[in-house]
Amino acid sequence: xxxxEVPSPLYLVDPIDVxxxxxxxxxxxxxxxxxxxxxxxxxxLAREEVMSTAIGNGIAIPHVRKFGSExxxxxxxxVAYLFEPIDWKAPDGLPVHTLFLVLAADENSHxxxxxxxxxxxxxxxxxxxxxxxPERDALLERMGEISRAQGSQ
Numbered sequence: 425x426x427x428x429e430v431p432s433p434l435y436l437v438d439p440i441d442v443x444x445x446x447x448x449x450x451x452x453x454x455x456x457x458x459x460x461x462x463x464x465x466x467x468x469l470a471r472e473e474v475m476s477t478a479i480g481n482g483i484a485i486p487h488v489r490k491f492g493s494e495x496x497x498x499x500x501x502x503v504a505y506l507f508e509p510i511d512w513k514a515p516d517g518l519p520v521h522t523l524f525l526v527l528a529a530d531e532n533s534h535x536x537x538x539x540x541x542x543x544x545x546x547x548x549x550x551x552x553x554x555x556x557x558p559e560r561d562a563l564l565e566r567m568g569e570i571s572r573a574q575g576s577q
Contacts, residue, residue: 521555
């Protein structure tokens with residue numbers, strides 16, 4: 425399993441649409457030194473134009489592989505809860521209530537983290553748990569429990 429840091433979740437009060445929400449999210453996170461906030465926003469929006477990063481069950485994973493992330497020393501996953509779910513062009517048509525913004529140090533980690541989050545998102549109890557907008561410690565504990573349970577199957 426690929427390791428990644430999860431800072432405290434963000435709570436986005438007034439998401440309007442995908443572009444506005446990505447802008448809100450990236451503006452609110454503390455980025456590692458050397459990352460260009462505007463370049464990241466532009467890259468994320470370009471990625472959404474190619475294909476939505478919504479994966480279903482109310483979850484989207486905004487991510488890009490290359491945006492000047494060569495300076496990243498560790499993998500980061502920022503979690504954001506939307507007070508009002510919004511249309512993210514999800515394959516199941518459900519509005520998105522939770523975002524996992526992935527910033528990976530390398531392509532291999534990038535793909536592994538996406539797979540790990542997708543696996544978590546397939547667990548209905550985890551999706552319901554996300555709707556309670558848990559704080560960081562509770563979120564990490566639940567993610568660990570589910571990952572361990574899935575690993576033992």
